[in-house]
Amino acid sequence: MCGIVGYIGDKNAYPILIKGLQRLEYRGYDSAGIAIHNSSLKTFKKKGKVNELETFVADKDTRGYIGIGHTRWATHGEPGNANAHPHTSMNGNFVLAHNGIIENYAELKEDLLKKGFVFQTETDTEVLVNLIEYFYNLNEVNNAELAVRLALSKVVGAYGIVILCKNEKDRIIAAKMGSPLVIGIGQGEYFLASDAGPIVEYTNSVIYLNDGNVAIIGKNSLTLKTIGNAPVNFKITKIDLSIGDIEKGDFDHYMLKEIFEQPKTIQDTYRGRIKPEQKDIVLGGLLDVFPKIVQAKRIIIIGCGTSWHAALLAEYLIEEYARVPVEVEYASEFRYRKPIINPGDVIIAVSQSGETADTLAAIKMAKKQGALILGICNIVGSSIARETDAGVYTHAGTEIGVASTKAFTAQVTVLSLFAFKLAKARGQIDQEFYEMLINEMLDIPDKVQTILLRNSNIKKVAEKYKDAVNALYLGRGYLFPVALEGALKLKEISYMHAEGYAAGEMKHGPIALVDDNLPVIVVSAKDGYYEKVLNNIQEVKARKGNIIAVVTESNNKLRNMADDIFEVPESHPAVAALLTVIPLQLFAYYIAVMRECNIDQPRNLAKSVTVE
Numbered sequence: 001m002c003g004i005v006g007y008i009g010d011k012n013a014y015p016i017l018i019k020g021l022q023r024l025e026y027r028g029y030d031s032a033g034i035a036i037h038n039s040s041l042k043t044f045k046k047k048g049k050v051n052e053l054e055t056f057v058a059d060k061d062t063r064g065y066i067g068i069g070h071t072r073w074a075t076h077g078e079p080g081n082a083n084a085h086p087h088t089s090m091n092g093n094f095v096l097a098h099n100g101i102i103e104n105y106a107e108l109k110e111d112l113l114k115k116g117f118v119f120q121t122e123t124d125t126e127v128l129v130n131l132i133e134y135f136y137n138l139n140e141v142n143n144a145e146l147a148v149r150l151a152l153s154k155v156v157g158a159y160g161i162v163i164l165c166k167n168e169k170d171r172i173i174a175a176k177m178g179s180p181l182v183i184g185i186g187q188g189e190y191f192l193a194s195d196a197g198p199i200v201e202y203t204n205s206v207i208y209l210n211d212g213n214v215a216i217i218g219k220n221s222l223t224l225k226t227i228g229n230a231p232v233n234f235k236i237t238k239i240d241l242s243i244g245d246i247e248k249g250d251f252d253h254y255m256l257k258e259i260f261e262q263p264k265t266i267q268d269t270y271r272g273r274i275k276p277e278q279k280d281i282v283l284g285g286l287l288d289v290f291p292k293i294v295q296a297k298r299i300i301i302i303g304c305g306t307s308w309h310a311a312l313l314a315e316y317l318i319e320e321y322a323r324v325p326v327e328v329e330y331a332s333e334f335r336y337r338k339p340i341i342n343p344g345d346v347i348i349a350v351s352q353s354g355e356t357a358d359t360l361a362a363i364k365m366a367k368k369q370g371a372l373i374l375g376i377c378n379i380v381g382s383s384i385a386r387e388t389d390a391g392v393y394t395h396a397g398t399e400i401g402v403a404s405t406k407a408f409t410a411q412v413t414v415l416s417l418f419a420f421k422l423a424k425a426r427g428q429i430d431q432e433f434y435e436m437l438i439n440e441m442l443d444i445p446d447k448v449q450t451i452l453l454r455n456s457n458i459k460k461v462a463e464k465y466k467d468a469v470n471a472l473y474l475g476r477g478y479l480f481p482v483a484l485e486g487a488l489k490l491k492e493i494s495y496m497h498a499e500g501y502a503a504g505e506m507k508h509g510p511i512a513l514v515d516d517n518l519p520v521i522v523v524s525a526k527d528g529y530y531e532k533v534l535n536n537i538q539e540v541k542a543r544k545g546n547i548i549a550v551v552t553e554s555n556n557k558l559r560n561m562a563d564d565i566f567e568v569p570e571s572h573p574a575v576a577a578l579l580t581v582i583p584l585q586l587f588a589y590y591i592a593v594m595r596e597c598n599i600d601q602p603r604n605l606a607k608s609v610t611v612e
């Protein structure tokens with residue numbers, strides 16, 4: 001949530017900052033702003049997207065070699081010009097851009113008000129920038145870095161911040177606690193950003209700041225220290241990301257590009273982990289802890305949104321094949337509800353971004369109780385990846401569309417491999433069955449490709465239902481999480497109200513919604529639930545609901561009952577989610593396009609939810 005950027009070097013900062021903000025726009029897009037240091041501090045802010053800021057500053061003097069920028073997802077104070085970042089301190093000595101939430105801002109503000117500070121906005125960030133100014137103005141301080149550290153020692157909350165001081169024109173100060181911040185190292189220049197996306201076209205050498213780090217950055221110098229002034233050693237990481245990975249190429253939207261990348265991203269995710277010659281699965285990141293996992297008394301999987309859906313699917317797979325009890329929890333509930341964590345429990349955090357505040361807090365809490373914590377993250381070096389004891393990266397590549405697609409199938413791929421490996425290691429399945437599951441997984445990319453080639457049919461069906469007000473998604477077993485995911489995709493990008501339900505639950509309430517205007521999307525496979533799903537469909541048809549069925553090629557019974565079908569290739573039920581979810585992603589995408597919605601940046605959402 002919110003993206004921050006910074007630049008110091010010999011180039012004009014403005015173009016680098018604005019491009020950086022465009023790359024980070026997926027993190028928030030309520031308003032944007034930049035500040036440039038060029039003898040004086042100049043700040044430009046605008047409600048709306050980064051291109052509105054760009055238009056606004058087109059005729060302004062933006063020259064200068066040092067600057068910071070911000071794209072906002074509003075927390076404190078409505079989206080508007082005044083609440084946009086960067087914020088300026090009362091006497092104009094500091095500007096600051098902030099990602100995160102200062103939790104004790106109200107009491108800090110009260111204190112500052114008593115000291116005579118005056119505020120222009122309702123934001124927590126304005127409190128922080130004034131607190132820095134307060135310390136700076138104390139006679140014995142008058143040093144920006146010290147003022148920042150003293151202010152941060154009073155702050156409770158999460159922040160990634162970049163700061164310019166009017167009287168110190170040769171440096172940017174940055175700090176991190178909870179919200180991500182990356183420093184890119186160039187030749188006589190440094191870049192700052194909330195993730196590596198804005199940095200990758202200039203350098204692949206980066207430093208991921210750790211919580212509690214304060215960075216003092218000149219164009220030829222970089223010092224890291226703690227808030228308490230102790231020196232911090234840093235590690236330079238080489239990032240493996242190219243510009244092509246973060247541009248949308250010939251596709252109309254990032255989401256469509258990401259849907260179409262899935263044959264490759266699923267393959268990238270299992271490549272090197274499935275060993276076809278040895279007929280085995282090796283999850284390198286878990287090798288050291290695997291004996292402990294095999295002995296686990298219980299596995300708890302936590303996540304939010306789409307990642308939670310992947311977790312739910314993993315519960316079905318692990319319990320069925322490995323026979324280990326699994327609990328799946330929303331991280332936002334788990335972190336506060338005082339769960340019982342026993343020795344021998346294994347916690348798995350699933351997160352695309354690796355930055356989701358609730359998931360991060362949940363694992364920190366579980367860690368304190370001594371559990372083994374594993375991470376399944378997409379972003380290398382992310383906070384969750386670093387906070388966990390061991391883990392597996394999903395290798396989906398950068399996902400920019402706010403609606404998660406390729407990250408979901410990559411998560412499901414990793415969790416399926418994990419379940420199959422665990423089942424084999426625990427002696428619950430034999431080699432023949434294990435090999436069959438492996439082969440089913442190896443076939444998935446080609447089958448996904450087959451579905452993608454049928455996208456024109458999905459588009460036609462979307463045309464028919466684009467004006468519906470509600471939609472119901474039904475699935476059972478492994479396909480219940482797929483129904484939930486399909487409904488989430490539709491509502492988040494098309495703003496059509498959609499509910500996902502376990503098909504068997506329909507008659508306990510949602511059936512009341514069924515009439516001849518309601519599309520009911522039924523996800524089924526020829527699994528143990530098949531006949532039951534057919535009965536559920538009869539119940540909907542009896543009430544004149546419209547059935548859109550995701551069917552396999554030989555599934556004639558269901559095909560004949562449905563008003564419309566999305567056909568997917570046959571597969572073993574254990575991997576069917578990876579196929580059946582694809583038409584649902586495309587269906588949501590086309591409906592949203594036809595409803596003229598903002599596909600990649602749906603209203604009120606942000607890609608990475610770094611506030612609770």
Ligand code: M6R
Nearest residue numbers: 305306307351352353356403404
């Ligand atoms: O980065 P994470 O996987 O932790 O994010 C979790 C959710 O915020 C995310 O899946 C969200 O629900 C997506 N917008 C779904 O498309």
